[in-house]
Amino acid sequence: MSLDLKSLVRTIPDYPKKGILFRDITTLIEHPEGFRDSVERIAAAYRGQGITHVAGIEARGFIFGAGVAIALGTGFVPIRKKGKLPGETIGQNYALEYGVDTIEIHADVVGPGHKVLLVDDLIATGGTAIAAAGLLRRTGALCDNAAFVIDLPDIGGAAKLEAEGVRVTSLMAFEGH
Numbered sequence: 001m002s003l004d005l006k007s008l009v010r011t012i013p014d015y016p017k018k019g020i021l022f023r024d025i026t027t028l029i030e031h032p033e034g035f036r037d038s039v040e041r042i043a044a045a046y047r048g049q050g051i052t053h054v055a056g057i058e059a060r061g062f063i064f065g066a067g068v069a070i071a072l073g074t075g076f077v078p079i080r081k082k083g084k085l086p087g088e089t090i091g092q093n094y095a096l097e098y099g100v101d102t103i104e105i106h107a108d109v110v111g112p113g114h115k116v117l118l119v120d121d122l123i124a125t126g127g128t129a130i131a132a133a134g135l136l137r138r139t140g141a142l143c144d145n146a147a148f149v150i151d152l153p154d155i156g157g158a159a160k161l162e163a164e165g166v167r168v169t170s171l172m173a174f175e176g177h
């Protein structure tokens, strides 16, 4: 029988702000089969599709994105929070469910002819992922697929990302906020 990955995600109410139900993946990744199956199920959906790079969003997207890149045999592109990358960067501001932030990539890391799979742990408003896909596309790379461990469909981010022309998959969904 396949492992119930959703049961391994812990929910913590009122973190980091009152009213937020925080979906905590640390309990999923400390479970050996839970971590391995999460990565493998994402990778399985994209094998043979010509993905050249997996891009992961700091910080939780690095955990799953790096694993998926290894599983697919691709390079890994870190999408970092502002000021962390040493080379020339391009950046994008975005709004979070609970604040604002800026993400950056190296300007020369991917470009025309590359097909990038975006990976993150969770999509809520979609602000982070839309900013990330936009950054990758500004390089000339193709970014038409994004994979998440968790979707919060009632917040609507996955639908917004789809409307930007990015096909979205997720391993589980939590209803409500």
Ligand SMILES: O=P(O)(O)OC[C@H]1O[C@H](OP(=O)(O)OP(=O)(O)O)[C@H](O)[C@@H]1O
Binding pocket: 057, 058, 059, 060, 061, 095, 096, 097, 101, 120, 121, 122, 123, 124, 125, 126, 127, 128, 129, 157
């Ligand atoms: O769909 P959105 O509303 O944009 O929210 C989703 C993003 O929020 C979380 O990251 P966070 O910015 O909290 O950073 P962290 O990974 O460093 O904890 C999560 O890991 C996603 O990247």
Ligand SMILES: Nc1ncnc2[nH]cnc12
Binding pocket: 020, 021, 022, 023, 024, 097, 122, 124, 177
């Ligand atoms: N509800 C939530 N739980 C965990 N991470 C998040 N990032 C944005 N919203 C979140």
